[in-house]
Amino acid sequence: MPTRLSDRVGVATAYAAGGVLIIAVTVIMSWLVWQGIGTISWDFLTTGPAPGSLEQGVAGGILPALVGTLIVIIFGMLVAIPLGLGVAIFLTEYRQPSWLAKGTDTAIDLIFGVPSVVFALFGLAIFSQGWLAWLSNPVGDAGMATAQSFFCASLMMALIGLPPVVRSSQAAIIGVPNQQREASYALGKGRLTTIRRIVVPGARPGIATGIVLGIGRIAGDTAIVWILLGGAVLQSPPDGWYLPWNLVDFLRSEGSTLTTYIYFSSPAGEGNSPGPAYGAAFVLMVVILFVNIALIRLSRRKIGKR
Protein backbone atom coordinates (compact mmCIF):
# COMPACT_ATOMS: atom_id res chain seq x y z
CA MET A 1 0.00 0.00 0.00
CA PRO A 2 1.39 3.41 -0.92
CA THR A 3 2.35 5.72 1.92
CA ARG A 4 1.28 9.12 0.60
CA LEU A 5 -2.33 10.10 1.10
CA SER A 6 -2.82 11.30 -2.47
CA ASP A 7 -1.49 8.01 -3.77
CA ARG A 8 -3.74 6.06 -1.50
CA VAL A 9 -6.73 8.02 -2.75
CA GLY A 10 -5.63 7.30 -6.32
CA VAL A 11 -5.34 3.57 -5.78
CA ALA A 12 -8.67 3.55 -3.96
CA THR A 13 -10.47 5.32 -6.82
CA ALA A 14 -8.97 2.90 -9.35
CA TYR A 15 -10.24 -0.03 -7.28
CA ALA A 16 -13.60 1.73 -6.97
CA ALA A 17 -13.77 2.15 -10.76
CA GLY A 18 -13.04 -1.55 -11.19
CA GLY A 19 -15.74 -2.34 -8.65
CA VAL A 20 -18.28 -0.13 -10.42
CA LEU A 21 -17.40 -1.84 -13.70
CA ILE A 22 -17.97 -5.30 -12.23
CA ILE A 23 -21.25 -4.21 -10.63
CA ALA A 24 -22.50 -2.53 -13.83
CA VAL A 25 -21.73 -5.62 -15.90
CA THR A 26 -23.45 -7.89 -13.40
CA VAL A 27 -26.53 -5.67 -13.17
CA ILE A 28 -26.99 -5.29 -16.94
CA MET A 29 -26.34 -8.93 -17.79
CA SER A 30 -28.45 -10.38 -14.99
CA TRP A 31 -31.25 -7.93 -15.88
CA LEU A 32 -31.15 -9.11 -19.47
CA VAL A 33 -31.11 -12.79 -18.52
CA TRP A 34 -33.73 -12.37 -15.76
CA GLN A 35 -36.17 -10.51 -18.01
CA GLY A 36 -35.36 -12.28 -21.23
CA ILE A 37 -35.31 -15.94 -20.25
CA GLY A 38 -38.96 -15.93 -19.17
CA THR A 39 -40.06 -14.79 -22.62
CA ILE A 40 -37.99 -17.31 -24.53
CA SER A 41 -39.81 -20.41 -25.64
CA TRP A 42 -39.82 -22.59 -28.72
CA ASP A 43 -42.91 -20.73 -29.98
CA PHE A 44 -41.25 -17.34 -29.42
CA LEU A 45 -38.39 -18.35 -31.70
CA THR A 46 -40.40 -20.12 -34.38
CA THR A 47 -43.51 -18.01 -34.95
CA GLY A 48 -44.17 -14.52 -36.22
CA PRO A 49 -45.87 -11.68 -34.33
CA ALA A 50 -49.52 -12.54 -33.61
CA PRO A 51 -52.11 -11.22 -36.06
CA GLY A 52 -53.78 -7.98 -35.06
CA SER A 53 -51.28 -7.42 -32.26
CA LEU A 54 -49.27 -4.68 -33.91
CA GLU A 55 -51.67 -1.83 -33.07
CA GLN A 56 -51.87 -2.46 -29.34
CA GLY A 57 -48.39 -3.82 -28.92
CA VAL A 58 -46.33 -6.69 -30.17
CA ALA A 59 -47.24 -10.23 -29.19
CA GLY A 60 -46.21 -13.59 -30.55
CA GLY A 61 -42.77 -14.58 -31.78
CA ILE A 62 -39.69 -13.15 -33.42
CA LEU A 63 -39.11 -15.55 -36.33
CA PRO A 64 -39.22 -12.86 -39.07
CA ALA A 65 -36.76 -10.71 -37.12
CA LEU A 66 -34.42 -13.65 -36.57
CA VAL A 67 -34.55 -14.55 -40.26
CA GLY A 68 -34.07 -10.87 -41.16
CA THR A 69 -30.90 -10.60 -39.07
CA LEU A 70 -29.51 -13.73 -40.76
CA ILE A 71 -30.36 -12.50 -44.26
CA VAL A 72 -28.81 -9.08 -43.68
CA ILE A 73 -25.65 -10.67 -42.27
CA ILE A 74 -25.34 -13.18 -45.12
CA PHE A 75 -25.93 -10.76 -47.98
CA GLY A 76 -24.03 -7.90 -46.37
CA MET A 77 -20.98 -10.12 -45.87
CA LEU A 78 -21.35 -11.63 -49.37
CA VAL A 79 -20.56 -8.15 -50.68
CA ALA A 80 -18.13 -7.12 -47.94
CA ILE A 81 -15.85 -10.21 -47.98
CA PRO A 82 -14.68 -10.14 -51.63
CA LEU A 83 -14.39 -6.34 -51.60
CA GLY A 84 -12.58 -6.30 -48.26
CA LEU A 85 -10.22 -9.12 -49.19
CA GLY A 86 -9.44 -7.43 -52.50
CA VAL A 87 -8.66 -4.13 -50.81
CA ALA A 88 -6.55 -5.86 -48.16
CA ILE A 89 -4.51 -7.73 -50.77
CA PHE A 90 -4.03 -4.55 -52.74
CA LEU A 91 -2.92 -2.62 -49.65
CA THR A 92 -0.38 -5.27 -48.63
CA GLU A 93 0.86 -7.08 -51.75
CA TYR A 94 0.67 -4.37 -54.41
CA ARG A 95 0.52 -0.81 -52.98
CA GLN A 96 0.97 0.55 -56.53
CA PRO A 97 0.09 3.28 -57.53
CA SER A 98 0.86 4.69 -54.12
CA TRP A 99 -1.69 7.51 -54.28
CA LEU A 100 -4.42 4.92 -54.71
CA ALA A 101 -3.07 2.94 -51.76
CA LYS A 102 -2.96 5.99 -49.51
CA GLY A 103 -6.39 7.12 -50.68
CA THR A 104 -7.96 3.70 -50.10
CA ASP A 105 -6.30 3.44 -46.72
CA THR A 106 -7.84 6.74 -45.62
CA ALA A 107 -11.18 5.81 -47.20
CA ILE A 108 -11.36 2.62 -45.13
CA ASP A 109 -10.64 4.63 -41.98
CA LEU A 110 -13.38 7.08 -42.91
CA ILE A 111 -15.89 4.31 -43.62
CA PHE A 112 -15.06 2.92 -40.18
CA GLY A 113 -15.71 6.29 -38.53
CA VAL A 114 -18.81 7.48 -40.37
CA PRO A 115 -21.98 6.80 -38.34
CA SER A 116 -24.26 4.19 -39.87
CA VAL A 117 -27.14 6.65 -39.87
CA VAL A 118 -25.32 8.67 -42.54
CA PHE A 119 -24.98 5.55 -44.71
CA ALA A 120 -28.66 4.87 -44.14
CA LEU A 121 -29.54 8.41 -45.22
CA PHE A 122 -27.39 8.08 -48.32
CA GLY A 123 -28.95 4.71 -49.15
CA LEU A 124 -32.45 6.11 -48.77
CA ALA A 125 -31.72 8.90 -51.24
CA ILE A 126 -29.98 6.66 -53.78
CA PHE A 127 -32.26 3.64 -53.69
CA SER A 128 -35.44 5.74 -53.85
CA GLN A 129 -34.53 6.81 -57.39
CA GLY A 130 -36.71 5.24 -60.02
CA TRP A 131 -33.94 3.52 -61.99
CA LEU A 132 -33.00 1.52 -58.88
CA ALA A 133 -36.59 0.38 -58.27
CA TRP A 134 -35.55 -3.19 -59.13
CA LEU A 135 -33.74 -3.29 -55.76
CA SER A 136 -36.91 -2.55 -53.81
CA ASN A 137 -40.40 -1.75 -55.08
CA PRO A 138 -41.67 1.11 -57.22
CA VAL A 139 -43.91 3.74 -55.64
CA GLY A 140 -46.91 4.74 -57.76
CA ASP A 141 -45.95 5.97 -61.20
CA ALA A 142 -43.82 8.93 -60.11
CA GLY A 143 -40.61 7.07 -60.97
CA MET A 144 -39.68 6.58 -57.33
CA ALA A 145 -38.88 3.50 -55.27
CA THR A 146 -39.56 2.57 -51.64
CA ALA A 147 -35.82 2.09 -50.99
CA GLN A 148 -36.79 -0.36 -48.28
CA SER A 149 -35.75 -3.94 -48.93
CA PHE A 150 -33.22 -6.57 -47.91
CA PHE A 151 -31.18 -5.64 -50.99
CA CYS A 152 -30.93 -1.97 -49.95
CA ALA A 153 -30.18 -2.74 -46.30
CA SER A 154 -27.60 -5.42 -47.16
CA LEU A 155 -25.76 -3.19 -49.62
CA MET A 156 -25.29 -0.49 -46.99
CA MET A 157 -24.50 -3.12 -44.34
CA ALA A 158 -21.64 -4.24 -46.58
CA LEU A 159 -20.03 -0.85 -45.91
CA ILE A 160 -20.37 -1.43 -42.15
CA GLY A 161 -18.83 -4.89 -42.40
CA LEU A 162 -16.03 -3.87 -44.76
CA PRO A 163 -13.48 -2.07 -42.50
CA PRO A 164 -12.97 -4.93 -40.01
CA VAL A 165 -12.53 -7.41 -42.89
CA VAL A 166 -9.91 -5.16 -44.51
CA ARG A 167 -7.97 -4.40 -41.33
CA SER A 168 -7.85 -7.94 -39.93
CA SER A 169 -6.98 -9.45 -43.31
CA GLN A 170 -4.30 -6.82 -43.82
CA ALA A 171 -2.64 -7.61 -40.49
CA ALA A 172 -2.80 -11.34 -41.21
CA ILE A 173 -1.40 -11.01 -44.73
CA ILE A 174 1.54 -8.98 -43.42
CA GLY A 175 2.14 -11.80 -40.94
CA VAL A 176 2.59 -14.42 -43.69
CA PRO A 177 6.37 -15.09 -43.75
CA ASN A 178 8.18 -13.75 -46.79
CA GLN A 179 10.10 -17.01 -47.29
CA GLN A 180 6.84 -18.72 -48.20
CA ARG A 181 6.17 -16.16 -50.92
CA GLU A 182 9.75 -16.44 -52.20
CA ALA A 183 9.58 -20.23 -52.19
CA SER A 184 6.48 -20.02 -54.34
CA TYR A 185 8.14 -17.61 -56.76
CA ALA A 186 11.20 -19.88 -56.86
CA LEU A 187 8.96 -22.72 -57.97
CA GLY A 188 7.99 -20.56 -60.92
CA LYS A 189 4.55 -19.52 -59.70
CA GLY A 190 3.24 -16.08 -60.62
CA ARG A 191 2.11 -13.38 -58.29
CA LEU A 192 -1.62 -14.14 -58.50
CA THR A 193 -1.08 -17.86 -57.94
CA THR A 194 1.13 -17.09 -54.96
CA ILE A 195 -1.53 -14.86 -53.45
CA ARG A 196 -4.25 -17.43 -54.07
CA ARG A 197 -2.30 -20.51 -52.96
CA ILE A 198 0.10 -19.17 -50.31
CA VAL A 199 -0.85 -15.75 -48.96
CA VAL A 200 -4.62 -16.09 -48.55
CA PRO A 201 -4.53 -19.61 -47.01
CA GLY A 202 -1.77 -18.48 -44.65
CA ALA A 203 -3.82 -15.50 -43.55
CA ARG A 204 -7.02 -17.48 -43.06
CA PRO A 205 -7.40 -17.08 -39.26
CA GLY A 206 -7.00 -13.31 -39.57
CA ILE A 207 -9.48 -13.13 -42.43
CA ALA A 208 -11.93 -15.19 -40.37
CA THR A 209 -11.47 -12.78 -37.44
CA GLY A 210 -12.34 -9.88 -39.72
CA ILE A 211 -15.42 -11.67 -41.02
CA VAL A 212 -16.64 -12.41 -37.51
CA LEU A 213 -16.04 -8.81 -36.43
CA GLY A 214 -18.01 -7.65 -39.46
CA ILE A 215 -20.87 -10.02 -38.61
CA GLY A 216 -20.96 -8.58 -35.09
CA ARG A 217 -21.17 -5.03 -36.40
CA ILE A 218 -23.93 -5.89 -38.88
CA ALA A 219 -25.97 -7.85 -36.34
CA GLY A 220 -25.90 -4.90 -33.94
CA ASP A 221 -26.75 -2.10 -36.32
CA THR A 222 -30.18 -0.52 -36.03
CA ALA A 223 -30.18 2.73 -38.00
CA ILE A 224 -29.60 1.16 -41.43
CA VAL A 225 -32.25 -1.48 -40.89
CA TRP A 226 -34.76 1.00 -39.50
CA ILE A 227 -34.42 3.32 -42.49
CA LEU A 228 -33.66 0.87 -45.31
CA LEU A 229 -35.62 -2.24 -44.36
CA GLY A 230 -38.78 -0.60 -43.06
CA GLY A 231 -39.55 0.94 -39.70
CA ALA A 232 -42.19 -1.57 -38.70
CA VAL A 233 -42.48 -5.14 -37.58
CA LEU A 234 -43.94 -7.47 -40.17
CA GLN A 235 -46.17 -10.30 -39.11
CA SER A 236 -44.49 -12.83 -41.31
CA PRO A 237 -42.24 -13.05 -44.32
CA PRO A 238 -44.12 -13.42 -47.63
CA ASP A 239 -45.53 -16.91 -48.27
CA GLY A 240 -42.95 -19.41 -49.40
CA TRP A 241 -40.04 -17.00 -48.94
CA TYR A 242 -37.66 -19.88 -48.34
CA LEU A 243 -38.22 -21.33 -51.82
CA PRO A 244 -35.22 -20.52 -54.03
CA TRP A 245 -37.30 -19.13 -56.91
CA ASN A 246 -38.93 -16.64 -54.55
CA LEU A 247 -35.57 -15.42 -53.30
CA VAL A 248 -35.38 -12.30 -55.45
CA ASP A 249 -38.92 -11.26 -54.58
CA PHE A 250 -38.19 -11.88 -50.90
CA LEU A 251 -35.02 -9.81 -51.02
CA ARG A 252 -36.97 -6.98 -52.62
CA SER A 253 -39.49 -6.97 -49.77
CA GLU A 254 -39.46 -5.07 -46.49
CA GLY A 255 -38.65 -6.80 -43.25
CA SER A 256 -37.28 -6.44 -39.77
CA THR A 257 -34.29 -7.63 -37.78
CA LEU A 258 -33.74 -8.26 -34.09
CA THR A 259 -32.47 -4.72 -33.57
CA THR A 260 -35.46 -3.00 -35.20
CA TYR A 261 -37.78 -5.45 -33.47
CA ILE A 262 -36.34 -4.31 -30.13
CA TYR A 263 -36.58 -0.66 -31.11
CA PHE A 264 -40.15 -1.06 -32.37
CA SER A 265 -41.37 -2.89 -29.28
CA SER A 266 -39.57 -0.63 -26.79
CA PRO A 267 -41.50 2.26 -25.22
CA ALA A 268 -39.77 4.55 -27.76
CA GLY A 269 -41.33 2.71 -30.70
CA GLU A 270 -44.94 2.18 -31.65
CA GLY A 271 -45.16 -1.39 -30.38
CA ASN A 272 -44.51 -0.51 -26.72
CA SER A 273 -44.51 -3.99 -25.25
CA PRO A 274 -41.47 -4.61 -23.04
CA GLY A 275 -41.90 -8.39 -22.75
CA PRO A 276 -41.08 -9.32 -26.35
CA ALA A 277 -38.45 -6.55 -26.43
CA TYR A 278 -36.64 -8.22 -23.53
CA GLY A 279 -36.89 -11.58 -25.26
CA ALA A 280 -35.48 -10.25 -28.53
CA ALA A 281 -32.71 -8.37 -26.68
CA PHE A 282 -31.76 -11.61 -24.94
CA VAL A 283 -31.60 -13.48 -28.24
CA LEU A 284 -29.54 -10.68 -29.82
CA MET A 285 -27.14 -10.72 -26.86
CA VAL A 286 -26.72 -14.48 -27.28
CA VAL A 287 -25.80 -13.87 -30.94
CA ILE A 288 -23.23 -11.23 -29.90
CA LEU A 289 -21.89 -13.60 -27.24
CA PHE A 290 -21.35 -16.35 -29.83
CA VAL A 291 -19.60 -13.85 -32.10
CA ASN A 292 -17.22 -12.93 -29.29
CA ILE A 293 -16.56 -16.54 -28.29
CA ALA A 294 -15.68 -17.21 -31.93
CA LEU A 295 -13.31 -14.23 -31.84
CA ILE A 296 -11.54 -15.47 -28.70
CA ARG A 297 -11.17 -18.94 -30.24
CA LEU A 298 -9.75 -17.47 -33.43
CA SER A 299 -7.20 -15.34 -31.57
CA ARG A 300 -6.09 -18.41 -29.56
CA ARG A 301 -5.59 -20.34 -32.79
CA LYS A 302 -3.50 -17.55 -34.24
CA ILE A 303 -1.24 -17.49 -31.20
CA GLY A 304 -0.96 -21.28 -31.25
CA LYS A 305 0.23 -21.23 -34.86
CA ARG A 306 3.22 -19.01 -34.27
Next chain:
Amino acid sequence: MIAISAFMLIVIGAIAIFVFYTGWPSFSANGLSWFGTGDQPLDVQLGNSFLGDPETGEPSTVLNAWPAILGTLLTTGGALLLSFPFALLGAIFIAELAPKRLAAILDPIVTILAATPSVIYGLFAILVLAPRIERNLIPQEQAEQLSAVVTLTGANVLLGILVLSLMIAPLMIAIFADALRAVPIKWKEGAIALGCDEWRMTRRVSLRAIRPALVAGTTLAMGRAVGEAIALSMATGSIGFVPNPLDGYFFFLEPVRTMASSIVDYSEGFESPELKANLFAFGVILLITTAALTIGAKIASRSAERRLGGGQ
Protein backbone atom coordinates in the same frame (compact mmCIF):
# COMPACT_ATOMS: atom_id res chain seq x y z
CA MET B 1 -7.22 -5.66 -56.81
CA ILE B 2 -6.48 -2.22 -58.19
CA ALA B 3 -9.98 -2.11 -59.65
CA ILE B 4 -11.55 -3.08 -56.31
CA SER B 5 -9.59 -0.45 -54.43
CA ALA B 6 -10.36 2.23 -56.99
CA PHE B 7 -14.01 1.21 -56.76
CA MET B 8 -14.03 1.60 -52.96
CA LEU B 9 -12.38 5.00 -53.27
CA ILE B 10 -15.00 6.08 -55.80
CA VAL B 11 -17.84 4.78 -53.60
CA ILE B 12 -16.75 6.70 -50.49
CA GLY B 13 -16.05 9.79 -52.59
CA ALA B 14 -19.46 9.52 -54.24
CA ILE B 15 -21.16 9.18 -50.85
CA ALA B 16 -19.42 12.29 -49.51
CA ILE B 17 -20.17 14.36 -52.61
CA PHE B 18 -23.76 13.17 -52.76
CA VAL B 19 -24.41 13.97 -49.08
CA PHE B 20 -22.92 17.46 -49.48
CA TYR B 21 -24.80 18.10 -52.73
CA THR B 22 -28.17 17.02 -51.30
CA GLY B 23 -27.73 18.87 -48.02
CA TRP B 24 -26.54 22.09 -49.62
CA PRO B 25 -30.00 23.65 -50.29
CA SER B 26 -30.68 23.63 -46.53
CA PHE B 27 -27.47 25.59 -45.82
CA SER B 28 -27.87 27.99 -48.72
CA ALA B 29 -31.50 28.79 -47.83
CA ASN B 30 -30.66 29.62 -44.21
CA GLY B 31 -27.11 30.94 -44.38
CA LEU B 32 -25.38 31.28 -41.06
CA SER B 33 -28.70 31.27 -39.22
CA TRP B 34 -28.69 27.50 -39.90
CA PHE B 35 -26.55 27.29 -36.79
CA GLY B 36 -28.76 29.77 -34.88
CA THR B 37 -31.57 29.33 -32.41
CA GLY B 38 -34.52 30.59 -34.49
CA ASP B 39 -38.01 31.73 -33.45
CA GLN B 40 -39.79 28.41 -33.73
CA PRO B 41 -38.97 25.11 -32.03
CA LEU B 42 -36.91 22.69 -34.08
CA ASP B 43 -39.70 20.12 -34.29
CA VAL B 44 -42.12 22.71 -35.71
CA GLN B 45 -39.55 23.73 -38.31
CA LEU B 46 -38.86 20.14 -39.35
CA GLY B 47 -42.61 19.50 -39.43
CA ASN B 48 -43.19 22.59 -41.60
CA SER B 49 -40.55 21.48 -44.08
CA PHE B 50 -42.52 18.28 -44.47
CA LEU B 51 -46.21 19.24 -44.09
CA GLY B 52 -45.93 22.85 -45.24
CA ASP B 53 -45.97 26.17 -43.42
CA PRO B 54 -49.42 26.69 -41.85
CA GLU B 55 -49.60 30.26 -43.27
CA THR B 56 -48.48 29.73 -46.85
CA GLY B 57 -49.12 26.00 -47.21
CA GLU B 58 -45.77 25.67 -48.96
CA PRO B 59 -43.09 23.44 -47.43
CA SER B 60 -40.76 25.84 -45.64
CA THR B 61 -37.00 25.82 -45.99
CA VAL B 62 -36.37 27.56 -42.65
CA LEU B 63 -34.15 25.55 -40.35
CA ASN B 64 -32.31 26.78 -37.27
CA ALA B 65 -30.55 23.70 -36.09
CA TRP B 66 -29.07 24.95 -32.81
CA PRO B 67 -31.34 22.74 -30.63
CA ALA B 68 -30.09 19.60 -32.42
CA ILE B 69 -26.47 20.78 -32.33
CA LEU B 70 -26.79 21.57 -28.64
CA GLY B 71 -28.42 18.20 -28.02
CA THR B 72 -25.47 16.43 -29.66
CA LEU B 73 -22.93 18.60 -27.81
CA LEU B 74 -24.59 18.10 -24.42
CA THR B 75 -24.97 14.34 -24.63
CA THR B 76 -21.55 13.70 -26.19
CA GLY B 77 -19.74 16.18 -23.93
CA GLY B 78 -21.47 14.92 -20.81
CA ALA B 79 -20.77 11.30 -21.68
CA LEU B 80 -17.07 12.03 -22.30
CA LEU B 81 -16.72 13.97 -19.03
CA LEU B 82 -18.39 11.15 -17.16
CA SER B 83 -16.74 8.16 -18.80
CA PHE B 84 -13.17 9.38 -19.44
CA PRO B 85 -12.02 9.43 -15.79
CA PHE B 86 -13.94 6.24 -15.12
CA ALA B 87 -12.48 4.49 -18.17
CA LEU B 88 -8.95 5.60 -17.30
CA LEU B 89 -9.21 4.36 -13.71
CA GLY B 90 -10.92 1.18 -14.87
CA ALA B 91 -8.14 0.54 -17.39
CA ILE B 92 -5.49 1.10 -14.71
CA PHE B 93 -7.36 -1.35 -12.49
CA ILE B 94 -7.54 -4.02 -15.17
CA ALA B 95 -4.03 -3.57 -16.57
CA GLU B 96 -2.01 -2.87 -13.42
CA LEU B 97 -3.81 -3.45 -10.14
CA ALA B 98 -6.29 -6.32 -10.52
CA PRO B 99 -5.19 -9.87 -9.72
CA LYS B 100 -4.24 -11.75 -12.90
CA ARG B 101 -7.24 -14.06 -12.73
CA LEU B 102 -9.77 -11.24 -12.33
CA ALA B 103 -8.15 -9.30 -15.18
CA ALA B 104 -8.37 -12.39 -17.39
CA ILE B 105 -12.13 -12.50 -16.76
CA LEU B 106 -12.68 -8.74 -17.10
CA ASP B 107 -10.83 -8.46 -20.42
CA PRO B 108 -13.30 -10.43 -22.57
CA ILE B 109 -16.22 -8.91 -20.65
CA VAL B 110 -15.10 -5.40 -21.60
CA THR B 111 -14.78 -6.50 -25.23
CA ILE B 112 -18.30 -7.94 -25.18
CA LEU B 113 -19.67 -4.76 -23.59
CA ALA B 114 -18.00 -2.69 -26.30
CA ALA B 115 -19.59 -4.93 -28.95
CA THR B 116 -23.07 -4.88 -27.39
CA PRO B 117 -25.56 -3.28 -29.82
CA SER B 118 -26.56 0.23 -28.82
CA VAL B 119 -30.25 -0.66 -29.04
CA ILE B 120 -29.82 -2.98 -26.03
CA TYR B 121 -28.30 -0.16 -23.98
CA GLY B 122 -31.17 2.02 -25.17
CA LEU B 123 -33.68 -0.58 -24.02
CA PHE B 124 -31.95 -0.86 -20.63
CA ALA B 125 -32.00 2.93 -20.30
CA ILE B 126 -35.62 3.42 -21.16
CA LEU B 127 -37.04 0.45 -19.26
CA VAL B 128 -34.81 0.37 -16.19
CA LEU B 129 -33.16 3.74 -15.68
CA ALA B 130 -35.87 6.10 -16.97
CA PRO B 131 -38.58 5.13 -14.47
CA ARG B 132 -36.08 5.44 -11.61
CA ILE B 133 -34.95 8.89 -12.74
CA GLU B 134 -38.55 9.98 -13.09
CA ARG B 135 -39.50 8.70 -9.65
CA ASN B 136 -36.47 9.82 -7.67
CA LEU B 137 -34.97 12.87 -9.34
CA ILE B 138 -38.00 14.85 -10.57
CA PRO B 139 -39.99 16.46 -7.74
CA GLN B 140 -43.68 16.69 -8.61
CA GLU B 141 -44.24 20.40 -7.82
CA GLN B 142 -41.36 21.71 -9.90
CA ALA B 143 -42.26 19.43 -12.77
CA GLU B 144 -45.73 20.97 -12.71
CA GLN B 145 -44.30 24.48 -12.69
CA LEU B 146 -42.30 23.68 -15.79
CA SER B 147 -45.07 21.73 -17.49
CA ALA B 148 -46.19 24.83 -19.44
CA VAL B 149 -42.79 24.86 -21.15
CA VAL B 150 -41.84 21.21 -21.32
CA THR B 151 -42.97 17.90 -19.89
CA LEU B 152 -40.30 16.32 -17.76
CA THR B 153 -40.06 12.55 -18.03
CA GLY B 154 -37.41 9.99 -17.29
CA ALA B 155 -36.08 10.32 -20.86
CA ASN B 156 -33.85 13.39 -20.85
CA VAL B 157 -30.32 14.77 -21.23
CA LEU B 158 -29.13 12.90 -18.16
CA LEU B 159 -30.38 9.57 -19.47
CA GLY B 160 -28.81 10.32 -22.85
CA ILE B 161 -25.48 10.95 -21.13
CA LEU B 162 -25.81 7.74 -19.12
CA VAL B 163 -26.62 5.56 -22.11
CA LEU B 164 -23.77 7.04 -24.16
CA SER B 165 -21.40 6.47 -21.25
CA LEU B 166 -22.48 2.82 -21.08
CA MET B 167 -21.68 2.57 -24.78
CA ILE B 168 -18.34 4.34 -24.95
CA ALA B 169 -16.75 3.54 -21.57
CA PRO B 170 -16.01 -0.12 -22.48
CA LEU B 171 -14.51 0.99 -25.78
CA MET B 172 -12.23 3.45 -24.00
CA ILE B 173 -11.30 0.94 -21.28
CA ALA B 174 -10.31 -1.61 -23.93
CA ILE B 175 -8.10 0.86 -25.80
CA PHE B 176 -6.54 2.37 -22.67
CA ALA B 177 -5.82 -1.03 -21.10
CA ASP B 178 -4.18 -2.27 -24.31
CA ALA B 179 -1.97 0.82 -24.36
CA LEU B 180 -1.02 0.44 -20.69
CA ARG B 181 0.06 -3.13 -21.37
CA ALA B 182 2.11 -2.00 -24.38
CA VAL B 183 4.29 0.32 -22.26
CA PRO B 184 7.79 -1.20 -22.47
CA ILE B 185 8.48 -3.32 -19.40
CA LYS B 186 11.95 -1.75 -19.07
CA TRP B 187 10.44 1.64 -18.37
CA LYS B 188 8.21 0.19 -15.70
CA GLU B 189 11.07 -1.77 -14.15
CA GLY B 190 13.20 1.34 -14.19
CA ALA B 191 10.58 3.23 -12.24
CA ILE B 192 10.19 0.39 -9.73
CA ALA B 193 13.97 0.20 -9.35
CA LEU B 194 14.03 3.90 -8.51
CA GLY B 195 11.66 3.20 -5.64
CA CYS B 196 8.26 3.95 -7.15
CA ASP B 197 5.38 1.76 -6.11
CA GLU B 198 2.97 0.50 -8.78
CA TRP B 199 0.67 3.49 -8.55
CA ARG B 200 3.52 6.03 -8.85
CA MET B 201 4.95 4.08 -11.73
CA THR B 202 1.59 4.09 -13.52
CA ARG B 203 1.09 7.78 -12.91
CA ARG B 204 4.57 9.03 -13.66
CA VAL B 205 5.67 6.65 -16.43
CA SER B 206 2.81 4.74 -18.02
CA LEU B 207 0.24 7.54 -18.18
CA ARG B 208 2.75 9.85 -19.84
CA ALA B 209 3.76 7.20 -22.32
CA ILE B 210 0.19 6.39 -23.35
CA ARG B 211 -0.98 9.99 -23.74
CA PRO B 212 -1.43 9.67 -27.53
CA ALA B 213 -3.41 6.47 -27.02
CA LEU B 214 -5.63 8.34 -24.58
CA VAL B 215 -6.29 10.93 -27.28
CA ALA B 216 -6.91 8.25 -29.90
CA GLY B 217 -9.32 6.28 -27.71
CA THR B 218 -11.22 9.37 -26.67
CA THR B 219 -11.63 10.68 -30.21
CA LEU B 220 -12.84 7.26 -31.38
CA ALA B 221 -15.34 7.15 -28.54
CA MET B 222 -16.43 10.69 -29.35
CA GLY B 223 -17.06 9.74 -32.99
CA ARG B 224 -19.25 6.89 -31.81
CA ALA B 225 -21.16 9.14 -29.43
CA VAL B 226 -21.74 11.90 -32.00
CA GLY B 227 -23.14 9.46 -34.55
CA GLU B 228 -25.30 7.38 -32.23
CA ALA B 229 -28.87 7.65 -33.44
CA ILE B 230 -31.04 4.86 -32.09
CA ALA B 231 -30.04 4.66 -28.43
CA LEU B 232 -30.32 8.44 -28.11
CA SER B 233 -33.62 8.57 -29.93
CA MET B 234 -34.83 6.19 -27.19
CA ALA B 235 -33.15 7.84 -24.22
CA THR B 236 -33.23 11.62 -24.70
CA GLY B 237 -36.99 12.00 -25.04
CA SER B 238 -36.52 13.03 -28.68
CA ILE B 239 -38.03 16.50 -28.36
CA GLY B 240 -36.19 19.35 -30.09
CA PHE B 241 -36.04 21.36 -26.89
CA VAL B 242 -33.31 23.74 -25.76
CA PRO B 243 -32.56 23.02 -22.09
CA ASN B 244 -32.54 26.26 -20.13
CA PRO B 245 -29.46 26.74 -17.90
CA LEU B 246 -31.59 29.02 -15.68
CA ASP B 247 -33.56 25.98 -14.59
CA GLY B 248 -30.47 24.96 -12.67
CA TYR B 249 -30.65 21.34 -11.65
CA PHE B 250 -33.49 20.72 -14.08
CA PHE B 251 -31.23 21.59 -17.00
CA PHE B 252 -30.15 17.97 -17.13
CA LEU B 253 -33.67 16.64 -16.77
CA GLU B 254 -35.04 18.35 -19.87
CA PRO B 255 -35.39 16.47 -23.16
CA VAL B 256 -33.31 17.11 -26.29
CA ARG B 257 -33.02 15.66 -29.78
CA THR B 258 -29.60 15.13 -31.33
CA MET B 259 -28.72 15.52 -35.01
CA ALA B 260 -28.32 11.79 -35.59
CA SER B 261 -31.60 10.87 -33.94
CA SER B 262 -33.40 13.63 -35.89
CA ILE B 263 -32.42 11.77 -39.05
CA VAL B 264 -33.93 8.53 -37.75
CA ASP B 265 -37.04 10.20 -36.32
CA TYR B 266 -37.90 12.08 -39.51
CA SER B 267 -36.73 9.58 -42.13
CA GLU B 268 -40.33 8.71 -43.02
CA GLY B 269 -41.10 12.18 -44.40
CA PHE B 270 -38.47 11.83 -47.06
CA GLU B 271 -40.68 12.60 -50.08
CA SER B 272 -40.52 16.29 -49.24
CA PRO B 273 -37.36 17.75 -50.87
CA GLU B 274 -37.14 20.43 -48.17
CA LEU B 275 -37.09 17.94 -45.30
CA LYS B 276 -34.69 15.75 -47.27
CA ALA B 277 -32.28 18.68 -47.64
CA ASN B 278 -32.55 19.43 -43.92
CA LEU B 279 -31.82 15.84 -42.91
CA PHE B 280 -28.88 15.67 -45.32
CA ALA B 281 -27.59 18.91 -43.79
CA PHE B 282 -27.46 17.08 -40.45
CA GLY B 283 -25.69 14.30 -42.33
CA VAL B 284 -23.12 16.80 -43.65
CA ILE B 285 -22.32 18.02 -40.14
CA LEU B 286 -22.04 14.43 -38.85
CA LEU B 287 -19.84 13.46 -41.80
CA ILE B 288 -17.46 16.39 -41.30
CA THR B 289 -17.27 15.87 -37.54
CA THR B 290 -16.65 12.14 -37.67
CA ALA B 291 -14.16 12.46 -40.54
CA ALA B 292 -12.18 15.04 -38.52
CA LEU B 293 -12.30 12.78 -35.45
CA THR B 294 -11.22 9.73 -37.46
CA ILE B 295 -8.24 11.55 -38.91
CA GLY B 296 -7.38 12.97 -35.48
CA ALA B 297 -7.52 9.50 -33.96
CA LYS B 298 -5.29 8.14 -36.71
CA ILE B 299 -2.65 10.82 -36.16
CA ALA B 300 -2.75 10.20 -32.41
CA SER B 301 -2.44 6.43 -32.74
CA ARG B 302 0.52 6.80 -35.14
CA SER B 303 2.29 8.90 -32.57
CA ALA B 304 1.37 6.33 -29.91
CA GLU B 305 3.02 3.61 -31.97
CA ARG B 306 6.14 5.71 -32.40
CA ARG B 307 6.34 6.51 -28.70
CA LEU B 308 5.77 3.01 -27.39
CA GLY B 309 7.74 1.35 -30.18
CA GLY B 310 10.80 3.56 -29.57
CA GLY B 311 11.50 2.29 -26.07
CA GLN B 312 12.29 -1.28 -26.90
